[in-house]
Amino acid sequence: xxxxxxxxxxxxxxxxxxxxxxxxxxxxxxxxxxxxxxxxxxxxxxxxxxxxxxxxxxxxxxxxxxxxxxxxxxxxxxxxxxxxxxxxxxxxxxxxxxxxxxxxxxxxxxxxxxxxxxxxxxxxxxxxxxxxxxxxxxxxxxxxxxxxxxxxxxxxxxxxxxxxxxxxxxxxxxxxxxxxxxxxxxxxxxxxxxxxxxxxxxxxxxxxxxxxxxxxxxxxxxxxxxxxxxxxxxxxxxxxxxxxxxxxxxxxxxxxxxxxxxxxxxxxxxxxxxxxxxxxxxxxxxxxxxxxxxxxxxxxxxxxxxxxxx
Numbered sequence: 001x002x003x004x005x006x007x008x009x010x011x012x013x014x015x016x017x018x019x020x021x022x023x024x025x026x027x028x029x030x031x032x033x034x035x036x037x038x039x040x041x042x043x044x045x046x047x048x049x050x051x052x053x054x055x056x057x058x059x060x061x062x063x064x065x066x067x068x069x070x071x072x073x074x075x076x077x078x079x080x081x082x083x084x085x086x087x088x089x090x091x092x093x094x095x096x097x098x099x100x101x102x103x104x105x106x107x108x109x110x111x112x113x114x115x116x117x118x119x120x121x122x123x124x125x126x127x128x129x130x131x132x133x134x135x136x137x138x139x140x141x142x143x144x145x146x147x148x149x150x151x152x153x154x155x156x157x158x159x160x161x162x163x164x165x166x167x168x169x170x171x172x173x174x175x176x177x178x179x180x181x182x183x184x185x186x187x188x189x190x191x192x193x194x195x196x197x198x199x200x201x202x203x204x205x206x207x208x209x210x211x212x213x214x215x216x217x218x219x220x221x222x223x224x225x226x227x228x229x230x231x232x233x234x235x236x237x238x239x240x241x242x243x244x245x246x247x248x249x250x251x252x253x254x255x256x257x258x259x260x261x262x263x264x265x266x267x268x269x270x271x272x273x274x275x276x277x278x279x280x281x282x283x284x285x286x287x288x289x290x291x292x293x294x295x296x297x298x299x300x301x302x303x304x305x306x307x308x309x310x
Contacts, residue, residue, distance in 0.1 A: 028059040070135030076267035078128035086276025136213040143206035146186035153278030156181035171255040177218040182211035240277030
């Protein structure tokens with residue numbers, strides 16, 4: 001199933017819904033659930049009820065007549081990992097170029113900063129601002145003080161079952177489904193902050209900076225989460241692509257690590273980190289005002305947003 005949060009025309013009320021099998025209409029679920037978090041909390045019985053509503057096809061609205069919101073406008077928690085080695089390696093070199101300037105003799109800088117050993121030994125992640133989430137079609141607002149704005153193409157897992165000390169063999173059973181995550185980043189702010197060995201802080205924490213959508217695709221419909229193409233476009237031009245199967249740390253590793261001595265709750269969202277070649281930093285290209293970013297992941301769809309100044 002494809003689970004959505006949406007608004008009907010002339011309404012300011014977020015409603016939970018599910019797409020019809022054709023993907024052309026939205027079936028309203030608000031009679032059963034106040035929002036998708038309530039559906040997630042209901043577990044398998046709630047998912048079965050949503051499937052029945054989908055099959056009945058009652059209370060449908062054409063997809064083109066609704067406004068899609070982030071599927072989880074306020075996740076219970078957001079964490080973002082860094083699981084793609086290519087992105088990490090290319091990002092280190094790109095940040096070195098950014099620091100010394102494009103005309104500087106950077107040869108002695110590049111390759112000096114290596115991926116730290118700890119990254120290979122365990123998944124690394126940080127916690128995001130769960131209150132700054134927007135969805136498909138929403139404008140991303142350029143944050144104050146930033147010069148170098150970037151997108152990041154990520155796969156995000158939505159946790160559907162609460163657990164603690166989750167064994168690796170059962171980790172994927174705790175995933176409800178997957179969505180697309182655009183982790184918008186102010187690269188110059190991020191670089192400055194992280195020289196203090198904390199962050200990324202304001203490099204990523206600004207309203208509209210976390211973009212999720214267009215829907216949550218349940219795990220059964222995704223199939224193999226390591227067989228997904230991930231593509232980034234800016235203003236209709238492809239900038240890079242990769243595969244979810246390139247994750248060095250798999251979802252099982254991330255979930256097991258996050259849940260060690262800590263309760264991982266249903267309704268949390270965990271980002272995969274940026275796929276290799278999935279951001280402008282890796283290519284030395286940053287976004288202009290008005291740029292339209294499209295992130296596409298096979299079996300999920302396309303997440304499209306515009307970057308604007310206020």
